Amino acid sequence: MNLKVFLKLVEIRTKIASFTPFLLGNLYFIYNYKGFNIFNCLLLLLSLLCVDMGTTALNNYQDFLKAEKKEGYNYEQHNAIVNYNLNKRTVKKIIIILFLLAIVIGLLLYLHSDVIVLLVGLISFAIGILYTSGPVPISRTPLGELFSGLTMGFLITFLTVYIQNLNLVNLFFSLGLLKIEIQFLEIIKLFIFSLPLVLGIANIMLANNICDFSDDLVNKRYTLPIYISKKKSLQLFSYLYYLSYLSLVLAVVINILPLISLLSLLTFFIIKKNINKFKSKQSKKETFILAVKNFVILNYTTALTLILAILI
Template sequence: MNFKIFAELVELKAKSASIFPFALGMLYSWYHYQQLSLSNMLLFFISMVIFNMAVDILDNYMDFHRATDVHDYKEETNIIGREKLSVPLIRNLIISFILVSSLLGLYLAYRTSWIVLWLGIFSFAVGIFYSAGPKPLSTLPVGEIASGFTMGTIIPIICIYLNVRSQVNFNFSFLWPILLFTLPSACAIANLMLANNTCDLEEDRLNNRHTLVHYIGEKNALHLFKTLVIIAFLTTTLNVALKIVPWTLLFIWLIFPKIWKNTQRYSIKPNKLETFPLAIQNLGLFISVQMILFFVGLFL
């Protein structure tokens, strides 16, 4: 297995969906509390990335096994079949990555708080049952919520709490600004999953995957896709008004024309090869600019 195949197997190009929320959590910690725990951040980052890779490998592994014979997905589309990868090797990779990530997470919880343990258990459960089990979350109309909330919201919550736990109580007063702060990122991440499921609608039906798009239809899914883009920008503005984030994040509206143009182009013709990369571009652009503007705001 060369690096190119491994990168596709772990979906390396999509890792920004977890890395950027992690970075935003660090920025929030410094902005509101002027405190960072670099050792905790390093442990959490390594555990998070390894588990994220395990989840993506597991997703490919389960899709390979569940693929029906009514089309050529197993042999031509899924990377395990297409590249003729060793199934036992893939299984061992999944087990090894989950084990290493779990041990790091347990050690991090041991040196910090039981709250981190429960948040970690929740994240692990969502990640594993997203693809595994008799009714994986990815085959149900909750995949967008599960991915958006876990990566866009839970990751920053863990990150922030690991940095500032000595200064705060884990209660509603601590959580509600973070929930509002992370809503734009959660919407952007959920939108990527929604776009993916819209493009894969027919293929998913052939594989007995009944996602949200299956229930609401392609037309309504595209309306929702546009709505989540607008919500992400409006809630960012609300966060500025409530002083949850620096005023510099108002400049996020400068990229709205580009993101809306991508959104319109994708909505006219949702296609995995031609227009889905625009949805990936929207996520990367929105979260990276959000992070840059937050960083700039720390110094102004």
């Protein structure tokens, strides 16, 4: 398997969904705290990429095995296993290697941090596996948007900050009891900061499921749009972006983000235009990319304002 085919199998273009929370988490830490551990940062990045690539490859493999509709853009062109006529054994080996690499790197990160990193990593890893496999994969249920948004949007952001500041959560034994200390205020602030990431990633999944509405009915993938209808899903698609902007304003008001981050509100006009385009036509080939573009536009504009605030 050459590099081009491998990158198609793991859908490398979609890794921005895991890299962006990592980037913003680091900028959040640099803006709000002192000190920076570059080694832990690199370990987390490598582990995230391996998990994300492995999960995507596993998802494509599961879709290949379970697909009942054997034609159409999503099946023939979007799935690299079909498009390049890949050997199933080779694909399984790649999936196993990626997950093993993620585990090894994750354990190394744990040795350089603490048990909270291990626990959060295990939870994230388990969700990644259950998302695409098992008796009822999460991606084939109405909970796909919720799990993908929280896992990638919040947990990645949390881990990125936590490995730099291990005081956010403390787990220890005292008088024979296991006790936990949580800096709730700091974690709530981090959650508010991560909301545009959470909602943006959820919307990428939602857009994907809306585009696959007809195919999912045939393939018995009972996703959120199947349950609430395509019309209500498109309304939800819009509302999640509006909520993202509200959370951004709230983050500035309560001093989580610098005042300059209000410049991100100017992206609303571009994103609103993309929302209208997607609502007029839902196509995996033509308009799905708008959800990814919206995610990039809003969050990277916010990242740029953070960089400016740090430099100033």
